[in-house]
Amino acid sequence: MADSSRAWDVLVIGGGNAALCAAITAREAGASVLMLEAATVPMRGGNSRHTRNMRTMHEGPLPPLTDAYPEEEYWQDLLKVTGGLTDERLARLAIRSTEKHVPWMLAHGVRFQPPLGGTLHLSRTNAFFLGGGKALVNAYYRSAAALGVEIAYETQVVDLVLRDGRIESVTVECKGERREIRAKAVVVASGGFESNLEWLREAWGPPADNFIVRGTPYNMGVVLKLLLAQGARQVSDATQGHCVAIDARSPRYDGGIVTRVDAVSLGIVVNREGRRFYDEGEDFWPKRYAIWGRLVAGQPDQIGFSIIDSKSMGKFMPPVFPPEKANTLRELAGKLGLDPAALEKTVAEFNASVRPGTFDHTVQDDCRTEGLAPPKTHWARAIDTPPFYAYALRPGITFTYLGVAVDERSRMQLADGRPAANAWAAGEIMAGNILGKGYLAGIGMAIGTTFGRIAGEEAARHARA
Amino acid sequence: MHAPEPRTLPDLVEEAQRQLAICNACRYCEGYCAVFPALQRRLSFTEGDVHYLANLCHNCGSCLYACQYAPPHEFALNFPRLMAQARVGTWRRYAWPGFLARAFDAGGLAASLATAAGLVFFLLFAAWLAGPERLLAAHSDAQGSFYAVVPHGAMVAVFGAVSLFVILAFAIGFARFWKDTGEEESPFSAPGPAAVAIHDAAVLRYLDGGGDGCTYPDDEPSFARRSFHHFTLYGFLLCFAATSTATVYHYAFGWKAPYAFWSLPVVLGTLGGIGLLVGTAGLAWLKRRRDPELADPAQRGMESGFLALLFLASLTGLALLALRETRAMGILLVAHLGVVLALFATMPYGKFAHALYRLAALVRFHIERRRPPAAAAPE
Numbered sequence: 114m115a116d117s118s119r120a121w122d123v124l125v126i127g128g129g130n131a132a133l134c135a136a137i138t139a140r141e142a143g144a145s146v147l148m149l150e151a152a153t154v155p156m157r158g159g160n161s162r163h164t165r166n167m168r169t170m171h172e173g174p175l176p177p178l179t180d181a182y183p184e185e186e187y188w189q190d191l192l193k194v195t196g197g198l199t200d201e202r203l204a205r206l207a208i209r210s211t212e213k214h215v216p217w218m219l220a221h222g223v224r225f226q227p228p229l230g231g232t233l234h235l236s237r238t239n240a241f242f243l244g245g246g247k248a249l250v251n252a253y254y255r256s257a258a259a260l261g262v263e264i265a266y267e268t269q270v271v272d273l274v275l276r277d278g279r280i281e282s283v284t285v286e287c288k289g290e291r292r293e294i295r296a297k298a299v300v301v302a303s304g305g306f307e308s309n310l311e312w313l314r315e316a317w318g319p320p321a322d323n324f325i326v327r328g329t330p331y332n333m334g335v336v337l338k339l340l341l342a343q344g345a346r347q348v349s350d351a352t353q354g355h356c357v358a359i360d361a362r363s364p365r366y367d368g369g370i371v372t373r374v375d376a377v378s379l380g381i382v383v384n385r386e387g388r389r390f391y392d393e394g395e396d397f398w399p400k401r402y403a404i405w406g407r408l409v410a411g412q413p414d415q416i417g418f419s420i421i422d423s424k425s426m427g428k429f430m431p432p433v434f435p436p437e438k439a440n441t442l443r444e445l446a447g448k449l450g451l452d453p454a455a456l457e458k459t460v461a462e463f464n465a466s467v468r469p470g471t472f473d474h475t476v477q478d479d480c481r482t483e484g485l486a487p488p489k490t491h492w493a494r495a496i497d498t499p500p501f502y503a504y505a506l507r508p509g510i511t512f513t514y515l516g517v518a519v520d521e522r523s524r525m526q527l528a529d530g531r532p533a534a535n536a537w538a539a540g541e542i543m544a545g546n547i548l549g550k551g552y553l554a555g556i557g558m559a560i561g562t563t564f565g566r567i568a569g570e571e572a573a574r575h576a577r578a
Numbered sequence: 579m580h581a582p583e584p585r586t587l588p589d590l591v592e593e594a595q596r597q598l599a600i601c602n603a604c605r606y607c608e609g610y611c612a613v614f615p616a617l618q619r620r621l622s623f624t625e626g627d628v629h630y631l632a633n634l635c636h637n638c639g640s641c642l643y644a645c646q647y648a649p650p651h652e653f654a655l656n657f658p659r660l661m662a663q664a665r666v667g668t669w670r671r672y673a674w675p676g677f678l679a680r681a682f683d684a685g686g687l688a689a690s691l692a693t694a695a696g697l698v699f700f701l702l703f704a705a706w707l708a709g710p711e712r713l714l715a716a717h718s719d720a721q722g723s724f725y726a727v728v729p730h731g732a733m734v735a736v737f738g739a740v741s742l743f744v745i746l747a748f749a750i751g752f753a754r755f756w757k758d759t760g761e762e763e764s765p766f767s768a769p770g771p772a773a774v775a776i777h778d779a780a781v782l783r784y785l786d787g788g789g790d791g792c793t794y795p796d797d798e799p800s801f802a803r804r805s806f807h808h809f810t811l812y813g814f815l816l817c818f819a820a821t822s823t824a825t826v827y828h829y830a831f832g833w834k835a836p837y838a839f840w841s842l843p844v845v846l847g848t849l850g851g852i853g854l855l856v857g858t859a860g861l862a863w864l865k866r867r868r869d870p871e872l873a874d875p876a877q878r879g880m881e882s883g884f885l886a887l888l889f890l891a892s893l894t895g896l897a898l899l900a901l902r903e904t905r906a907m908g909i910l911l912v913a914h915l916g917v918v919l920a921l922f923a924t925m926p927y928g929k930f931a932h933a934l935y936r937l938a939a940l941v942r943f944h945i946e947r948r949r950p951p952a953a954a955a956p957e
Contacts, residue, residue, distance in 0.1 A: 156651075162646050244610065244788070247644050369604075431621050
């Protein structure tokens with residue numbers, strides 16, 4: 114149970130990457146630090162336990178990263194996925210900081226490794242953690258404990274009072290018991306609200322019932338809601354987030370990386386009516402996977418079906434669940450609950466419009482359709498070689514962007530334009546400052562680490578002034 | 579919360595196929611050891627694949643602590659424990675003669691029975707050959723006092739026969755492993771992979787958790803296990819070297835044991851004996867502190883039995899060295915020979931089997947690695 118008998122210098126709300134970076138930094142600056150993690154020990158770490166890398170700027174080779182990934186290129190990549198819905202000052206701050214994070218992370222027990230099998234396209238841009246996000250989280254928890262950060266598990270914030278720009282009190286609950294925590298400075302790093310199905314339904318309407326939450330079940334958005342209701346300035350909106358198309362059979366929560374289906378660009382995707390609805394070959398799958406969650410969310414019943422033939426089998430990362438398999442399209446449609454005639458018609462039209470080309474999945478090849486709407490602009494091959502395979506897809510929410518505004522010192526901003534007096538925000542709860550929409554693989558860890566470290570430093574300075 | 583743990587090898591294989599599909603879709607652990615690169619070469623997993631991977635796993639535990647799907651997650655992955663359970667199942671399957679495979683389940687009992695049998699055997703042997711009174715008096719013989727208790731020829735006959743039997747059992751086990759796991763290339767087709775595999779085993783490359791040490795006995799990375807294993811392995815090899823040197827002394831130069839304290843066989847044996855004491859005590863101490871999630875509780879007896887035999891072999895050997903000029907020599911010699919006999923005779927049917935099959939799996943790993951993967955995930 115969190116110690117409520119003393120006044121802490123810094124209270125960190127949350128237990129993921131940003132919270133850990135803030136807690137470690139504040140403790141190293143000499144502050145007494147209490148960290149509140151809603152989850153149990155095995156499930157600690159928020160969405161960070163599912164991550165695997167950090168997108169990292171570097172001017173030259175920086176092991177394990179190859180070549181260079183300069184600030185400008187990183188910024189342009191971000192600009193493209195967000196369509197300009199970003200804050201350039203904050204974004205560039207995060208981008209520039211990533212290079213300095215690598216030695217800091219190493220010093221706190223995080224280890225890196227060359228890119229994982231099937232992810233060579235990220236070897237220049239993304240630094241992979243040895244063992245993935247849970248190993249990173251474990252290393253940070255060990256570091257924090259060794260430094261003397263007090264960690265309260267299974268402890269949820271149930272109320273807080275934000276008055277005159279100051280967080281005056283924070284009420285927590287642990288195993289049914291409530292306590293009020295006093296702290297000079299507060300870092301909110303408690304994530305978004307994607308685990309809160311009611312809130313998702315408020316934002317999306319009935320389609321939200323068909324969403325699957327890919328990450329932690331603990332991000333209920335309690336702190337976010339309390340802050341926004343009491344005068345924190347809002348960024349982004351409740352429908353924005355990182356949402357990918359995942360296997361429809363995934364668990365309701367916490368399915369993580371293995372639920373992805375990478376077959377999309379190799380075949381076609383049809384909706385419940387058996388019709389295609391978007392260019393499956395627009396770009397490399399890693400650059401497009403982040404838009405397919407919203408595309409599927411926009412279809413009737415929020416479902417899609419990725420369909421390939423035997424030519425494509427074994428040419429993509431193996432998904433965790435086996436595909437539906439049939440020797441004819443008619444039989445496959447039956448298994449998927451689709452109208453067989455509609456599916457046959459869609460595939461026949463698609464096959465007829467495929468132009469001859471040289472298939473090469475490693476480049477944007479010249480295999481495309483002609484006279485088809487929507488077109489498939491690359492990797493278009495006739496679906497004609499049985500057996501046929503299908504994976505049903507659902508929108509998988511990874512995290513949400515609705516959040517609180519911050520400045521370059523990570524300080525929370527108020528709706529009336531003033532900065533908060535004793536509150537800083539880091540991680541997913543403020544990611545919407547930089548990610549207005551879209552997603553760039555590995556930038557969540559860049560944002561969390563940057564603003565976690567800044568928030569910890571600033572909160573400690575405030576508390577000890 | 580979870581289904582009861584599978585116990586038979588076919589059940590374990592089925593459960594492994596479920597867990598391997600999750601691992602293959604995740605791949606976060608690929609930097610920890612050889613198992614993950616090996617599994618990522620495959621799209622699906624045959625029975626033989628599971629048997630192979632189970633023996634490639636060193637049970638370091640790093641992947642369990644890093645696993646986002648470990649219990650209480652509903653996918654309930656505990657890869658190291660599953661591999662440990664399947665591994666001993668494969669050893670039973672490869673054991674020759676088959677009926678002795680039961681010793682794997684008898685665990686500590688098997689080691690104790692073998693020890694008792696070894697002791698009684700040599701006691702009776704010595705009493706019959708030399709007479710009970712020589713047992714307490716033979717120490718006074720200047721050279722060749724050991725052989726006054728048990729004649730050299732008898733020792734050679736007993737240990738020679740047991741060694742040949744063990745070598746045969748290992749050769750058959752190895753051949754069965756190779757056939758069962760479905761590798762078509764011969765393990766002896768090229769020296770490269772075997773050399774790398776021996777190197778990996780000699781330095782315990784895959785007990786390093788990807789660099790910082792493996793998470794054993796708990797979630798803090800540490801080289802403790804690797805260090806104690808090195809003490810044990812190299813202690814064992816030094817003792818083996820001591821015996822080999824003594825054999826050369828005996829046949830080539832006609833010098834008879836016991837040898838002087840600073841002679842090569844005694845120095846090697848003493849160092850090896852100390853290594854074995856430190857190593858096995860350390861491993862047993864770590865085992866007691868091991869996270870129970872990592873272990874297969876059914877194998878505790880087998881593991882402890884093997885460690886105890888190594889420890890006792892070393893203890894009796896060092897005691898014999900220290901007291902060889904006293905009346906205790908005859909009894910200690912009998913005890914030492916009895917324990918060593920038990921150690922050798924149980925090698926193919928206890929924890930020692932890991933050395934053979936781990937090395938075989940490493941050879942296969944390096945053979946396989948030279949080929950392009952059957953199923954390449956595209957970028």
